[in-house]
Amino acid sequence: MKRYIFNYRKAGIVMGLLFVSLTAQAERITPYSFSFSSQSALTGLLLLMLLVVFVAALVLKGKADAISKQHHSQQDEEQKMQYYLRKFSGEQIRKILEATSKRRTHVWFVPFAGLGLATMFPSVAMAQIEGSADKSSLLGEGGIIITITLLLIPVLFTIGYLIFRLIGTIHRTQNLEKQNEANQLVKYxxxxxxxxLEAxxxxxxxxxxxxxxxxxLSGTAQPEDKKGLIQINEQAGLPIVALKKKALPRPNIDPQLSKLVLWYLGCAAFWLLFGTTIGEYVGIKFVAPDADHVSWLSFGRLRPVHTNVVFWGWASLGMLGLAHYIVPRVGNVKLASIKMGWYALWLINAAVILGSLALMAGINNGGGEYREYIWPIMLLFGIGVGITLVNFLQTIARRTTKEIYISNWYMVSAIIFGIVIMLVAYIPYWQNGxxxxIAQGYYMHQGVGMWFMFFTLGIVYYFLPQQLNKPIYSYSLGILAFWTQILFYTLIGTHHFVFSAIPWWLQTVAIVGSMGMVIPVLAGTTNFLMTFKGAWYKVRDSYTLPFFLVGIIFYFTGSLQGTAExxxxxxxxxxxxxxxxxxxxxxxxxxxxxFLWASIYAVIPRLTGKEAPQITVGAHFWLALIGMLFYTIxxxxxxTLRGSMWMEGKPFIDSVVMMAPYWLWRAVGGSLMWLSHVFFVYNMYKMMANRNVVDVREAAIEKLTTTIHSGNPIA
Amino acid sequence: MEFFDNHKKLFSAAALFFITLTLVVAIIPAIRNQNINKPLPAAQSLSEDAVKGKAIFIANGCVACHTQQVRNVDMDKVWGSRPSLAADYADIHRTDVWRNTATLMGTERTGPDLTDVGNRQPSKDWNLAHLYNPRIVVKESIMPAYPWLFVIKKQPAKGDVVVNVPVSYLNGQEGKVVATKDALYLLAYLQSLKQTKLPEGIEAPAFLYKREKKETGGAAAGAEPDGKTLFTANCQTCHQATGEGLPGAFPPLKGSSVVNGDDLEKYVDIIMNGYDARPEFGAMPNVGTNAQFTEHEVAAIMNYERSSWGNTGKKVTPDEIKKIMETIKLKAGK
Incomplete structure (x- = not known):
């Protein structure tokens, strides 16, 4: 045992060294010279191989030690036999008694197995390590690198196979030893x-x-359950993840609408994964600027691809998809036109595809953030949103409820505002100098606050009460937040250009407006949190509510951080x-x-009747949350350090050097976030994929009814 | 309430409210600023090449990391001699039918501000090498490389602009790196980025939030500026942290006769007014005048250079330098 501990310590030292080298790397002043076409990739591969071999050697040594230890302890045989005798279980004793009674008449047969195993050894010896074949100065040549990489692949496989066989052999040797022991026990x-012995x-x-x-205590009678209250989980086992409540199926959704909503959400999920893959790569470029030298993949071109894809592809399509579900539902009416929904979906997708290609090709609108798509492309998006507005207004006009639920206030207004914002941004008459x-400051902030935030609040006002199964805490607080957000948020655009050449009074208005945002943010947060009041226990049972809760927390902190900035x-x-x-x-x-994830996990099971595995929903949640904290903090x-360095008048390049480790952490956090999106897309697949799983009870009932029907032609 | 239950009234009210605020806070100020601001009399419009270069600057999204605005705060003093004014942007119009106006003011400063880079770093050799791969001249840079603006030729033709690129940055390719037209356009644009002088008698707006340390630092004679910091900020991109320069582009300071020698007048003149006497190296801009060095700062840089990398020049004092700077100014005046 001691030897094992020693080995673990050794392994610990190895890990520690790796960590130290990583941090040392992080503190290094120059950026990583990593490039997909350079030697360092090869060196990395070699190091990885060496590490694998080293770890394998440690494991094998441990196994070998264990075997040699077995040989040392043969003197205590008598004690060992008595130990086995004491530890027989009831079932084993029964078998022994049976055997001993037979023994009097039968000759003992001692089973013998595994003798041929020793033949394994020659083949082990044959598998030689051919590693690191060529290490001349030619390493820089691309062709040589490829050749070495190709060579390394079989070498690595050979090593892996060798280790696998070795472990197998050791295992069998150990079993052989145990067989011998068993023979001795029989003799004893x-x-x-x-x-x-028998007695x-x-x-x-x-x-x-x-x-x-x-x-x-209970007796043997079954309980009588007159009201169908008792539910017994017949297949109780130990759950790996906490069991959460299942979503309730909603049978009254128009299948056509259901298909439309699923397509919206499916496209959104695709754009999320695509957009964040780009974002992840762009983040890596902060630490490895020479990762590639392809013009279409250069930083300045990819950055807007990332932001625009997650804005117009992921968040916008996600919001619109959920709205197509909510708008008819809260009006208790059918959606005015499914067709319009499809047109909008195709137009927006087309805008994102064309926009991404245009940006990578170097065609952009002139550098304003989120305004990088040129107007013909943004026009597609605008028409899509315009069609949706008509569709929703017609649906609301036909509603069968008297009042307009507050979700529709927010969502439809957000669409109106979104169209106004895009017009202000793209109409050329006030865009010189x-x-x-000024238009840019207005646009980039209204786009975030009056399109995304406003729309999403509408979604939360529907799904949060629905998931908590209780009404929103205060309708009037929602209305207060609605009007105050319009008032204050509209003013704050130019706070992105404080101290710039734009008029000082406009900057001041923006700052005052930013402070005013405290009112709607507090109203909204209070409203959501108070809706939770008395239902906090539901968070434990639900896999959607934790997403809502995180959203609410960041709604409060993130928005107030904006005010502080x-x-x-x-x-x-x-x-x-x-x-x-x-x-x-x-x-x-x-x-x-x-908020979008929370709502998507809430709505899709209602449409398809299928749920995502809880373990992958949990993985999505935690990776996204932890990843975001690693990214942002x-x-x-x-x-903050960089800003103070600038204020102190330190050389600019020093502030770049100082940021290197923080950029590395950002890349780490970004990777976790990206991984969570892989889980999200998998969950989407699980919830939407058309796998035909036979429900035994349903199938039996169906068969029963069809036989009754065929047996009784009148019905 | 009836009002809130009528979708026409509700949404019209919200839209009207929003549009009114939009007019007040965005459209009217935008139109007003567009109309009242006129370019400064000394402003020069971009040359034909620079216009093409600006298009390349836009296409590659350089604005993602480089701002073009000097704010009226003290920390932005390093990027220009005065804060940017509305008039500086007044002459920028819509690019073409497809693309909007590009003031390129930017919102992120991952890299340096470029408002005045044409004055700060006009060197053609430096800029081209830096564009080919920024790490040739600034080891710590994380700026992307732009090799697709260059071609590699075994035998450069006569008019070709050959860029001095160390072999290690060629990735095994053989030949000379030649700048394409696009690279030269972009260079022209970068060189054209200069702050326009204000007309006589017009005072530039003040830089706000002055650093307190500096004000007291000037009075206290004991606290001389740090030569190493000044060197890093102003000299290192060309002469390198090792003082060895770049062969064929920027001369070494290590072992340099000017740096170690006693001709202080020449030395100070080079720092303040630039130098282009040696054809084998690129021209040096008037770094000192651009940065408005004081005699304390010049002395600190000189002392740092004279005592680093094995250099053994005698220590200079700010008083000596002050006299020299005055005579140089007199000469320049004649």
């Missing part, structure tokens, strides 16, 4: 006087077999740094994406 048993064993068997009947900057004094430190990047991820990801910390 037969050497004892039979009558004495002793029988006594032991009785005490071992003793059991309570389990009916001492500083006019462009707008002050002139804080702007001084944080403006132009990655703090804004961290902030936009806290909000667009922490608020919008978490180091960035905020590093940016």
């Amino acid at each position: 048993l037969s050497s004892l006087p039979p009558e004495q 002793e064993l029988k006594k032991r068997q009785f005490s071992l077999d003793y059991q309570l009947s389990h009916h001492e 500083l006019g462009e900057t 707008a002050f002139r004094s804080t702007n001084l430190i944080w403006h132009f740094t990655d703090f804004t990047v961290a902030h936009s991820h806290l909000t667009m990801y922490g608020i919008i994406s978490f 180091p960035l905020m910390l590093g940016s």
Whole structure:
């Protein structure tokens, strides 16, 4: 055992060294020279191989030690045999007694197995390590690298196979040893006087077999369940993840609408994975700027691809898809036109596809953030949103309820505002000189606050009460937040250009508006949290409510952080740094994406009747949350330091060097976030895939009814 | 309430409210700023090449990391001699039918501000090498490389602009790196980025939030500026942290006769007004004048250079330098 511990310690040292080298790398001042076409990839591969071989050697050594230890302890045989005798179970005793009674008449047969196993060894010896074949100065040549890589693949496989065989052999050797021991035990048993052994064993068997009947207290009668209240889980086992409540099926959804909503959400999920794959790569480029030298994949071109795809592809399609479910439902009416829904979906998808290609080809609108798609492409998106507005207004006009539920206030207004915002951004009559900057400030912030945030709040006002199964805490707070958000949010656009050449009064208005945002944010947060009041226990039973809860927390903190950033004094430190990047991820990801996920997990099981495995939903939740914290916290910390360095007048390049470890952490967090999206897409597949799983009871009932029908032609 | 139960009234009210605020806070100010601001009299419009270069700047999304605005705060002083004004952007119009106006003010400063980069770093050799791969000249840079703006030729033709690229950055390719037209356009655009001088008698707006340390630092004679920091900020991109320069592009300071020698007048003149006497190296811009160095700062840089990398120049004092700077100014005046 000691040897094992020693080995673990060794392994610990190896891990520690790896970690140290990683952090040392992080503190290094220059960026990584990693490139997919360079030697370092090869070196990395070699190091990885060496590590694998080393770990394998450690494991094998441990196994070998265990075997040699077995050989050392043969003197204590007598004790060992008695130990085995004591530890026989009831069932084993029964078998022994049976055998001993037979023994008197039968000749003993000692089973022998595994002798041929020793033939394994020659083949083991044959598998030689041919590793690291060529290491001349030619390493720089592309062809040589490819050849070596190709060579390394079989070598690595050989090593892996060798280790696998070795472990197998060791295992069999150990079994052989145990077989010998078993033979000795048999000899020992037969050497004892039979009558004495039998009496002793029988006594032991009785005490071992003793059991309570389990009916001492309850009796054996079945409970009478007159009201169908008792539900017994017949297949109780130990759950790996906590069991959550299943979604309730909704049978009254129009299958046509259901298909449309699923397509919206499916496209959104695709764009999320695609957009964040790009984002992840762009994040890696901060630490490895030479990863590739392809113009279409260069940083400046990919960054807007990432932001626009997650904005217009993921979040917008996700919101619109959910709205197509909510709008008819809260009006208690059918959607005015399914067809219009499809047109909007295709138009928006076309805009995102064309936009991404155009940006990568170097065709963009001129550098305003989120306004990078040129107008013909954004027009497709605009028409899509316009069609949706008509569709929703017609649906609401035909509603059978008297009132318009507040979700529709928010969502339909968001669509109206979204169209106004796009018009302001793309109509050319006020875009010259500083006019462009003022329009840009307005656009980029209204797009976030009056399109994404406003729309998502509408979605939450529907799904949160539905998931908690109780009405929203205060309808009037919702209305207060509605009007105050319009008032204050519209004013704050230019806070992205504090201290710039735009008029000072406009900057001040933006800052005041940012402070005013405290009112709607507090109203909204209070409303949501108070809706939870008395239903907090439901969070434990639900896999959608944790998503809502995270969304609410970031709605509060993220939005107030925005207010804090707008002050002139804080702007001084944080403006132009990655703090804004961290902030936009806290909000667009922490608020919008978490709310969308919550709602998507709530709605799809209602449409398809299938649920995602809880373990992968949990993986999605935790990876997204932890990943986002790893992403944002180091960035905020590093940016604060960077801003203060600028204020102290340190050389600019020093601030780049200082950021390197924080950018590395950002890439780590980004990877976790990306991984969570892989789980999300898998969950979407599980909820939507058309796998035909036969429900035994349903199938039996169906068969029963069809036989009745065929047997009775009148029915 | 009846009002809230009527979808026409409700949504019209919300839309009207939003549009009114939009007019007040965005459209009217935008139109007003577009109309009242006129370019400065000294402003030069971009050359034909620079216009093409700006298109390349836009296409590659350079604005994602580089701002073009000097804010009226003290920390932005390093990026220009005065804060940017509305007039600086007044002459920027819609790019073409397809693309909007590009003021390129930017919202992120992952890389340096470029408002005045044409004055700060005009060197053609430096800029081209930097575009081919920024890490040739700035080891710590994380800027993307733009090799597709260059071609590699075994035998460069006569008019070709050959860029001095160390072999290790060629990835095994053989030949000379030649700048394409696109690279030269982009270079022209970068070189054209200069802050326009204000007309005589017009005072530039003040830089706000002044650093307190600096104000007291000037008074206290004991606290001299740090030469190493100044070197990193102003000299290192060309002469490198090792003081060895880049062969064929930027001369070494290590072992340099000017740095170690006693001709302080020439030395100070080079720092303040630039130098282009040696054809084998690129031209040096007037770094000191651009950065408005004081005699304390010049002395600190000189002392750092004279005592680093094995250099053994005598220590200089700010008083000596002050006199030299005055005589240089007099000469320049004549």
